[in-house]
Amino acid sequence: METLEEDLEKTIKHWWMFLILGILAIGVGIWLFFTPMQGYAALTVFFALTFLISGLASVFVTIFNRKTIPAWGWNLVSGILMLVLGIILVANLNLSADVLAFYVAFAVMFGGFNTIGFAFTTKSLGDSGWGWNLALGILVVILSIVLLLHPVFTALTITIWTGIAFVSLGVSFCMLAYRLSKTNSLLKK
Secondary structure: OHHHHHHHHHHHHHHHHHHHHHHHHHHHOOOHOOOOHHHHHHHHHHHHHHHHHHHHHHHHHHHHHHOOOOOOHHHHHHHHHHHHHHHHHHOOOOHHHHHHHHEEEEEEHHHHHHHHHHHHHHHOOOOOOHHHHHHHHHHHHHHHHHHHOHHHHHHHHHHHHHHHHHHHHHHHHHHHHHHHHHHHHHHHH
């Protein structure tokens, strides 16, 4: 069994892997900015495959662990439904594109409603800034309605935010690689 120090030394020694991952992530992010429709198509495939793989994994995990999972039948049904949805989405990527846009719009809407609820909770606790949370929650709900009414705008928005996330991840990996390479140089001395 390796010690924590040995694990850290291996990670530090292979600092260049973080650099490669960072450069790839930045490249994907930039690609998403310049090809938003192709990027959305790729995200749609990923979205559909996520349901398919999650459903398959859930079914297998439930079957293999049915003796230790209370009410395992419900988990199995849930996994089968997710698997069927995944198959439908993979078989019909146009449907997947629509579902992804609405999925994100409704997720944003629920987040807005949660923020509104949180505002009233903090108001009852005497927080003087609760109005800001309420205003932001209302704004998020309004934006989610815009997303629901304009799926093309939603697709573009999803692609841009995913691009920003990839570029941010890439930059952080490159910074980590730089720090690890400096640490690796110090360890070699």
